[in-house]
Amino acid sequence: MFSLPQRLAAEALGTGLLVATVVGSGIMASSLTQDTALALLGNTLPTGAILVVLITILAPISGAHFNPAVSLVFAFRRELSAQEAIMYALAQIVGGIVGTIAAHVMFALPLLDASTKIRTGGAQWFAEWVATFGLVFTILAALRFARASVPWLVGLYITAAYWFTASTSFANPAVAIARAFTNTFAGIRPADLPGFIAAQLLGALCALAFAGWLLREQSDATQPLNAEAKP
Template identity: 75%
Template sequence: MAFNLSRRLAAEALGTAFLVATVVGSGIMADRLTNDVALALLGNTLPTGAILVVLITILGPISGAHFNPAVKLVFALRREIEANAALAYVAAQVLGGIAGTLLAHAMFELPLLQASQTMRTGSGQWIAEAVAAFGLVFTILAGLRFRPEGVPWLVGLYITAAYWFTASTSFANPAVAIARAFTDTFAGIRPIDVPAFIAAQLVGAIIAMAVAGWLAAEPKPKTSANLEPEAAQ
């Protein structure tokens, strides 16, 4: 079933809003409930992975459930979406993400407008974001190629793992990075650190597109010239 562009954009905005509200809100809750940073990170990780499974499952049939400008860039480069539509998706994702941050603040009775002071910078962080985005995009593309019905779980599980094996806790999403600059809570990132995160994410996504395009390409049909001598006889 094909949905019109306005509904697809609304689905992307709504999904990104709920994703960011989960990231920021679970971070606030975890930070309030424990002084153990590792336990707080776990309390931030599990809800994020879980909400991704839910959101991709229910909104995927409407919009593709990307919630991520880096993913949308990849699909535009693959010519699976027009450039103008891709830009509209990115705008919806960014605005939805910021709305999700404001919603989390409202739920926890915090000032709605904030600027994060959490420093996240340095080569390790940038490499981690490139790796995080690479893994996410590769998971999506390979999942769509081999196990399309499993993509919601694959993405949710990948992000759950990437929270812990990347130095940056795996933002892997420019819209999420921008939205997290608007919260001075557990999940925040300084606005000045966001551009480098986004650049790393886009680089990782584009490399993943190239690798997945080669690694998961349709095998060429065998001809008699390719067969082993005994098989050709």
């Protein structure tokens, strides 16, 4: 069992490296090509890859949430206390902002630069609901049926969701906040954060409720009687 400070450090480190990858690969991709689709691909693949790495190496320490919406779900599942969930979220947010700073330092940009990229409207919010619902359901179903495959399933899901959601699948309040501080390919205007975060949290809670029903097996007492059974 790892101590709470160790777990918080793992969450901050993981979220920081995740955001540094998202922001840094976006800067690199947009500097190498003017083709938006190719730049998005250059942003997508590193993000999916780093998730596999980070979840594999840090899940044994903290659970590798890297996401306040995921921590909220585990608090509702009583696998984290309310206080722990809040501290996880704070560590994730701080780690994410440090990740943005790290990416900016690597590319000789201002440490923090508020984004002007507009991401708002019903379609974007619904896309974030879908993205987060799918992410949380993937995590819960994987923990139920394929625990060893969680890193790959999450990485592959996010890789896919970059492309099938209109919002490019932020699916993470801490990452969204961190991306508000970069006026680059991955940015989001700070004024657009409330809509994204609300949609993400709602999507996570809907996934928790749906998974609770879908993944619950019936007890033996509710199974149909075997017609061939003898008294």
